Amino acid sequence: MTVSEKIAARYFLLAKNLIYLVLYLLCRLFRRQKKVSILLYHSIGINNAKANVTPEQFEIQMEYLKNNYNVVSLDKIMKFVKEGKSLPNKSVTITFDDGYYNVYQNAYPLLKKYGLPATIFITTGYVQKQMPLNQIQLRMLGWNEIKEMSNNAVAIGTHTITHPNLEQVDLETAKEEILRSREEIQANIGKEVKYFSSPYGKDNEDIVNLVRSMGFDYAFGSLSSKRFFRREVNRLILNRTEIDSSVAFWMFKVKLTKAVDWYAKIEQNASKIVHKFPFLSKVDLLYDMV
Ligand SMILES: [Zn+2]
Numbered sequence: 001m002t003v004s005e006k007i008a009a010r011y012f013l014l015a016k017n018l019i020y021l022v023l024y025l026l027c028r029l030f031r032r033q034k035k036v037s038i039l040l041y042h043s044i045g046i047n048n049a050k051a052n053v054t055p056e057q058f059e060i061q062m063e064y065l066k067n068n069y070n071v072v073s074l075d076k077i078m079k080f081v082k083e084g085k086s087l088p089n090k091s092v093t094i095t096f097d098d099g100y101y102n103v104y105q106n107a108y109p110l111l112k113k114y115g116l117p118a119t120i121f122i123t124t125g126y127v128q129k130q131m132p133l134n135q136i137q138l139r140m141l142g143w144n145e146i147k148e149m150s151n152n153a154v155a156i157g158t159h160t161i162t163h164p165n166l167e168q169v170d171l172e173t174a175k176e177e178i179l180r181s182r183e184e185i186q187a188n189i190g191k192e193v194k195y196f197s198s199p200y201g202k203d204n205e206d207i208v209n210l211v212r213s214m215g216f217d218y219a220f221g222s223l224s225s226k227r228f229f230r231r232e233v234n235r236l237i238l239n240r241t242e243i244d245s246s247v248a249f250w251m252f253k254v255k256l257t258k259a260v261d262w263y264a265k266i267e268q269n270a271s272k273i274v275h276k277f278p279f280l281s282k283v284d285l286l287y288d289m290v
Contacts, residue, residue, distance in 0.1 A: 023259035040240035045102035049134040073117035121159035157195030
């Protein structure tokens with residue numbers, strides 16, 4: 001990254017934060033509340049990965065959720081979506097992707113301490129091995145820990161076997177990845193696996209149809225642009241709000257409000273404009289940097 005790119009990225013981040021702040025203030029002003037937030041975490045430890053949150057930050061966030069929100073399981077959300085059952089306002093669900101050992105080591109004790117349910121999506125080919133997160137090798141969960149958590153308010157979902165970009169493999173491979181990982185988890189925990197999360201949040205119509213045909217209750221395309229929750233549309237493509245090392249505590253609070261949905265809409269429209277004008281393509285690069 002050149003110096004001018006670094007400066008541009010910094011201003012871009014500043015502009016992004018300012019937009020979030022304005023949207024947050026509008027939320028407060030008009031008393032608009034987000035019905036359901038589904039949070040996405042990866043690693044909870046001490047490392048330099050962007051997708052990491054330190055145990056200290058995580059505890060502050062969990063304490064805030066405990067005191068200000070209704071943290072519910074994915075099963076409860078599922079009931080809400082399937083049967084139109086009412087959930088309390090300000091419902092939040094906590095999810096983790098990949099299956100890092102530090103989630104057992106650092107997050108699980110805190111979830112127990114505050115009595116919060118969660119869901120972990122396991123990449124079965126990496127169980128008991130190491131997996132890179134932002135180029136940093138991290139130890140992965142073993143079946144003993146997965147089973148223990150599954151018996152203590154942590155639901156287990158599948159995140160494929162080898163963590164491929166499912167848009168880049170043929171449909172037969174995608175099917176094997178999802179089906180076999182689910183079977184392996186079920187055999188190890190002795191429970192039905194109802195949830196699927198797509199690696200890198202990559203999904204398309206074919207994948208959604210495939211997952212639906214396999215009888216999953218929920219599937220996540222974690223980083224797709226539709227970050228807002230609509231129970232009547234595409235219930236298999238629910239979007240999550242990612243929490244990583246770049247999310248300061250004030251931003252964590254903002255990300256639990258409607259501001260996140262409004263921002264996503266602005267982002268979608270902005271990206272349409274950017275793609276119409278090739279000279280704006282640099283903006284896309286800035287997005288990757290911040
Ligand atoms: Zn992943």
